[in-house]
Amino acid sequence: MMIRVGEAAEAPSFQKAAFTLLDDTQLRKNVRHATDVITGKRAIVVKEQQDWQQLRSTASAIKQHTLAHLDEYLLQFEAACTAAGGRVHWASDADDANRIIVDLVKQYGGKEVIKVKTMTSDEIGLNKAFEANGIHPHETDLADMIVQLGHDKPSHIVAPALHKNRQQVREIFMREMGLSELTDEPQDLTNAARTYLRDKFLKVKIGFSGANYLLADTGGVCVVESEGNGRMCLTLPDVLITLAGIEKVIPAFRDLEVFLQLLPRSATGERMNPYNSLWTGVHKGDGPQHFHVVLLDNGRTRILADPEARQTLHCIRCGACLNTCPVYRQTGGHAYGSIYSGPIGAIVTPQLFDMQHSQSLPYASSLCGACYEVCPVKINIPEVLIHLRGRIVREQQSGANLEAIGMKAMARIFSSGRRLEAAQRLGQFGQWPFVSEGWVKHLPGMLGNWTAVRDLRPMPKQSFRSWWREREKASAKTHSKELSS
């Protein structure tokens, strides 16, 4: 089985990508502004929800329960969806899913597809597969459209074009839509997009979507969005194909009560999504007459099999962890080399994808815990990051590695108080080659990353334990003197 996550295999390490991106003044300004606005709005609407913590716990419990019975709920969904006139396909990996979807489009004789709200299709590289088969995909979600027209890559889970500002969007629209006049006023930009997209909505006969939730009891599918372009894709075409990761299933329609409160507040700082589309199978004379759901594994069952990382599959793709992450806020999403960026990307990508190519990601975090605090389904991202770091270290230990040698040496030093004290004395004398004018300004190797921008005080001449011992001795002396006098 070949698991693929977009183009993650060719991506440079996080450190390398971040080094370049930190120089992109415009990108950093855009990312800072956008994440500030969203986190500000989120804080207000979360504060007004009195039972927020209870909602988080409930959502987490629903997800845990569903994952523990995932096989049953998926089969239940398949049965209900089929009974309602839909067809369910099972895809074990990206290639499998691409083949199923391309075959379906060919079967209905389509040359074009209108797409909405589907990061999973980026995960499997669907647009490439479409193009290789002469099928033209049109992204209709405004931000996805900006990314597609700009020949760019998404940089955020909820707002894929968050790294672009409206001046940049104006340029892209003028160039790609062949417009000679356009201002960067939001209303003008929206009008240009509307004219461009209306044509596709009315013309293209095959729609393609992702899914926010699959409802096991009714066989229904739910997509939430802000623009209404999704509603167009879901209702106007004759054929609708939906791709969903198997973790998107929830037991029942009534569970939406929890998730439809948590998701908009976490994602965009809205109390409710402007468009909540729910459909079940096929209805004669109303909406698409052919409906297919492709259920995708692509490494998800492997995550499910790991008890310590399983919570990764709780994710409802709200992006709150990205907006609050001090690392993401500096670099933006492209540094993560995957459609899934930010803290959640740092745990999803290396688990879905071969660890070899994405092992820099679990270290792309200072473990500050801000992601866990805002996560609406309580994924303890720092805990999973540490778990994945452990896996990387265990897999690396066959080779000689300076870090591993250092860590083992430190572990030996810490194995007794006496050893620590000896090491402290050794350090106090041994540090002199690095000390100049009372400061450590240059360190060798990887430690040089510290002294690149930071000074370091040398080790003081006396450790705390040595001071303590002297003090105890002195007080024992005074004490015995007092006794003898």
Added chain:
Amino acid sequence: MRISLFITCYNDTLFPDTGKSVVHLLERLGHQVEFPLDQTCCGQMHYNTGYQTEAMPLMQRFVEIFKDAEVVCIPSSSCVAMIRDHYPKMAEATGNPELIKAVDKLLPRVYELTELLVNKLGLEDVNAYYPHRVTYHASCHSLRSLHLNDLPLRLLRNVRGIDLVELQGIDQCCGFGGTFAVKNGDVSAAMLSDKLRCIENTRAEVCTAVDNSCLMHIFGGLHRQRTGVKTVHLAEILASTEDEISQ
């Protein structure tokens, strides 16, 4: 009260003055401090970097050394977080019922310094004197793992002579993150640069926190840029009196 001090490996080695301040402060408040010399490290660096196997014996050492302590005081929120957040499942993983029970019994007696002062000893005013302009940085673990909230600020507000100024972005990570600072040196530097700007904007002479690890990182930048701003652990401020001012 008999208070056992777990100084932490880096305070022991790099910041002995913080340890001395904790001792002076607790003794001044009428308590008896003991320092078991066998202690070394809680295992945080190993654990968080992925060397969980190496962290195991360090957890066992800690439990063995402090299991009979009345209370354990630790002047570092990240080490307390390591112990509280990870020791229970580490003990669980050993499958040793005695160790699991020992961790369970020990944890409620482990206090970060400000928790000990305010929550356990019921003190918000420790008769400190510190005539300087000071800003307080809330370290990530103190905020999001220990949930200290305003405990450190309540103590600081009662320090005589202090000119306490609010730090913008008080809850933003300084970019240290243990090995993160060297593994992702560039992003860490970008985060540090934001933090330094906020500190300088306060025009404080001193930036304080409950973790010397963050302060070492922040001071590294403050000194490299020759800002003249110092970092001082909260314990050193609280230990200062009119007779003896910590430098």
